[in-house]
Amino acid sequence: xxxxxxxxxxVGLPRGSRGFAAALAVVLVLGAGLLxxxxxxxxxxxxxxxxxxxxxxxxxxxxxELTPAPVLHxxxxxxxxxPGHTLMLSGQGKNGALPRxxxxxxxxxxxxxxxxxxxxxxxxxxxxxxxxxxxxxGASAPALPAPEPLGRWALAGEICxxxxxxxxxxxxxxxxxxxxxxxxxxxxxxxxxxxxxxxxGASFLLIAGTAEAxxxxxxxxxxxxxxxxxxxxxxxxxxxxxTVDPATxxxxx
Amino acid sequence: MSVKYVPVQWNRxxxxxxxxxxxxxxxxxxxxxxxxxxxxxxxxxxxxxxxNARAFGACAFAMMTIILCIGPLARxxxxxxxLLYNRRHFGVLTAAVALSHASLILNWYFAFSxxxxxxxxxxxxxxxxxxxxxxxxxxxxIFALLALLILxxxxxxxxxxxxxxxxxxxLHYLIYxxxxxxxxxxxxxxxxxxxxxxxxxxxxxxxLGVVVLHLIAxxxxxxxxxxxxxxxxxxxxxxxxxxxxARIVILPSGDRVAIFRHQGQLSAISNxxxxxxxxxxxxxxxxxxVTCPWHGFQYEPRTGRAxxxxxxxxxxxxxxxxxxRVQVDPTTAPPGTxxxxxxxxxxxxx
Numbered sequence: 001x002x003x004x005x006x007x008x009x010x011v012g013l014p015r016g017s018r019g020f021a022a023a024l025a026v027v028l029v030l031g032a033g034l035l036x037x038x039x040x041x042x043x044x045x046x047x048x049x050x051x052x053x054x055x056x057x058x059x060x061x062x063x064x065e066l067t068p069a070p071v072l073h074x075x076x077x078x079x080x081x082x083p084g085h086t087l088m089l090s091g092q093g094k095n096g097a098l099p100r101x102x103x104x105x106x107x108x109x110x111x112x113x114x115x116x117x118x119x120x121x122x123x124x125x126x127x128x129x130x131x132x133x134x135x136x137x138g139a140s141a142p143a144l145p146a147p148e149p150l151g152r153w154a155l156a157g158e159i160c161x162x163x164x165x166x167x168x169x170x171x172x173x174x175x176x177x178x179x180x181x182x183x184x185x186x187x188x189x190x191x192x193x194x195x196x197x198x199x200x201g202a203s204f205l206l207i208a209g210t211a212e213a214x215x216x217x218x219x220x221x222x223x224x225x226x227x228x229x230x231x232x233x234x235x236x237x238x239x240x241x242x243t244v245d246p247a248t249x250x251x252x253x
Numbered sequence: 254m255s256v257k258y259v260p261v262q263w264n265r266x267x268x269x270x271x272x273x274x275x276x277x278x279x280x281x282x283x284x285x286x287x288x289x290x291x292x293x294x295x296x297x298x299x300x301x302x303x304x305n306a307r308a309f310g311a312c313a314f315a316m317m318t319i320i321l322c323i324g325p326l327a328r329x330x331x332x333x334x335x336l337l338y339n340r341r342h343f344g345v346l347t348a349a350v351a352l353s354h355a356s357l358i359l360n361w362y363f364a365f366s367x368x369x370x371x372x373x374x375x376x377x378x379x380x381x382x383x384x385x386x387x388x389x390x391x392x393x394x395i396f397a398l399l400a401l402l403i404l405x406x407x408x409x410x411x412x413x414x415x416x417x418x419x420x421x422x423x424l425h426y427l428i429y430x431x432x433x434x435x436x437x438x439x440x441x442x443x444x445x446x447x448x449x450x451x452x453x454x455x456x457x458x459x460x461l462g463v464v465v466l467h468l469i470a471x472x473x474x475x476x477x478x479x480x481x482x483x484x485x486x487x488x489x490x491x492x493x494x495x496x497x498x499a500r501i502v503i504l505p506s507g508d509r510v511a512i513f514r515h516q517g518q519l520s521a522i523s524n525x526x527x528x529x530x531x532x533x534x535x536x537x538x539x540x541x542x543v544t545c546p547w548h549g550f551q552y553e554p555r556t557g558r559a560x561x562x563x564x565x566x567x568x569x570x571x572x573x574x575x576x577x578r579v580q581v582d583p584t585t586a587p588p589g590t591x592x593x594x595x596x597x598x599x600x601x602x603x
Binding site: 006007008009010011012013017020021024025028029030031032033034035036037038039040041042043045046047048049050092093094095167169170171174175176177178179180182183186187220221222223224225226251 | 377
C-alpha cells in the first residue's frame with residue numbers, strides 16, 4: 001500500500017499532499033480556459049442575416065397577398081426598399097402577421113417596421129396597431145402582379161422559418177434550431193426553403209401553405225434537416241414561392 | 254461527521270475547494286465568451302443568448318465529465334481523494350450551470366410566443382419517429398436537468414439519513430443515465446447541427462474517458478478472488494498487514510471485509526462505510542478509529558460503531574489465527590456487534 005499522506009477532509013490537506021492538490025487546482029483552472037477556447041473557436045459562422053435597426057423604421061405602401069403567409073408587393077418604397085420589391089411580413093417575436101393581414105388581402109396597405117435582410121430574403125417586422133399594418137388611404141389598389149410559373153424543380157436544402165433565417169436569430173438555421181423554427185411556423189411566421197443552389201437567382205423560397213395552415217403539416221418533421229424535395233416554383237413579384245410535393249421529401253445524404 | 258444538520262459544514266479545505274471550482278467555472282465561461290466574431294473572422298456575432306447558452310452548456314458537460322472521473326480516479330490513486338471529499342459541491346454547482354443553460358434556451362428559442370415557454374419546449378418538435386437527425390434532443394436535456402436538480406436537492410446528509418444510505422446511493426446513481434442523456438443531448442443537438450470537429454472530439458474523448466476510467470477501476474476491484482466455501486476464509490499472513498492499515502478480503506457473498514491492524518491486534522469490519530459506501534479498507538486508523546478515506550467517517554475497529562455522540566455502525570466479523578494465518582468468519586454480525594480483537598503472534602500490543 002502507498003505510504004502517501006492520508007487525507008481527511010475536515011482535518012485539512014496533509015503537508016505531503018499539498019503540492020499535488022495545488023497542481024490539480026492549476027490544471028483544472030487552466031484546463032478549463034484551454035478547453036473553452038478550443039470549443040468556442042469551433043463555432044460556425046452564423047451567416048449574414050440581421051435586424052437592420054441601423055436603417056431605422058421603414059414605412060412602405062403595397063398590395064397585400066397571402067400565400068397564406070402575408071407578403072407585401074411594394075408600390076411606394078423607401079431609400080432602402082425599392083418599389084416592385086416583395087417583402088415577407090411578420091409580427092413581433094414569434095407571431096405571424098396573418099391575422100392582421102387577412103382583412104387586407106388584395107388591398108393597398110401601409111406597413112411600418114424594422115427590416116430583416118439576408119441575401120435575397122427580406123422581411124418586414126411590422127409594428128403594432130394600424131400604424132404597423134393598415135389600409136392605405138386615398139388610393140385604389142393596383143392589380144396584384146400575376147404569378148409567373150417557373151416549372152417543377154428538384155431542390156436540396158433546408159426548411160426553416162423566414163424570420164430566424166433572415167437574421168432574427170444567429171444562427172437561425174439547423175437542427176439545433178428545429179424546435180424554434182417549428183414554433184415560429186406554427187405561430188404563422190412565413191416558412192422558407194433555403195436552397196443549396198440558387199433557383200432563378202434566389203436561394204430563399206417562400207413555402208406555400210394550405211388554406212388551413214401556413215405550411216403543409218407533413219413538412220414539420222423535416223424542418224431543420226438537410227433534405228431533397230421537388231415542387232412547383234412560381235414568381236410572385238420578385239419573390240419565389242415553392243409549392244412542395246411532400247411525397248418527394250427525402251433526407252439528403 | 255456531525256450529530257446535527259447544518260446547511261454546509263464549512264472548513265478550510267472546503268473553502269479552498271469551492272474557490273477553485275468557482276475559478277475554473279469563471280475561467281471557462283470567460284474564455285468561451287471572449288471568442289467573438291472578430292476573433293473568428295465572422296461577419297456577425299452569434300446571438301448573445303445563444304452564445305451564453307453554448308458557454309454554459311459546454312461548461313456543464315465538462316463539469317459532469319470531471320465529476321464522473323473523480324470516483325474511479327480516487328480508487329486508482331489515493332492522491333485524488335481530496336477531489337472526492339467535496340464532490341457534492343461540484344455537483345450542486347454543475348446543476349446550477351446546467352439550469353442556467355436551460356434557462357437561456359427557454360428564454361430565447363422557446364420564448365416570444367403566445368404559448369407558455371414550458372409548454373412550447375414540449376410540443377414544438379414532436380418528431381420522435383421522424384428519424385435520427387430531427388429527434389427532439391431537448392428531451393434528453395430535460396431528463397438530465399431534472400436528474401441533476403434531484404441529485405443537487407438531495408445531496409445533503411439530511412437526505413442521506415432520511416432516505417437511508419442504500420436508497421440515497423441508488424438515487425444518486427441517476428448521475429449515470431443523466432450523463433448518458435447529456436451526451437445524447439449534445440450529439441443530437443450541437444454535433445449533428447454544427448458537425449464541428451473540435452467539439453465532436455471533446456465530447457467523444459470526455460465520454461470515452463469516463464467509460465475507460467470506470468472499467469479500469471472495476472477491473473481493479475475484481476482482482477480479488479471470491480471463495481466458494483462457506484468455511485472460514487483465509488486472509489493471509491497477519492504480519493504483513495501494516496500497522497494502522499487494512500487488508501480487504503472478499504467473502505463468498507461478494508461483500509468485502511476490511512481487516513485492520515491496530516496496536517498489534519486484528520479486527521474485521523465491513524469494507525463499506527455507513528455514510529456513502531466508501532471503501533473503509535482503503536482508510537487508516539487515526540486516533541484509534543478506522544477512518545474512511547472518502548469523508549472521514551470514523552468507527553471503532555472492535556465494534557464497528559462510530560464514537561459517541563455519532564450513531565453510524567457497520568457490520569463486524571470474527572477473526573482467528575490458524576497455523577500462522579488469519580482467517581475471517583464469513584458470517585456477518587449485525588452492525589455494531591463487538592468482536593474480540595485477535596493478537597498477531599509476535600507483534601507488540603499496546
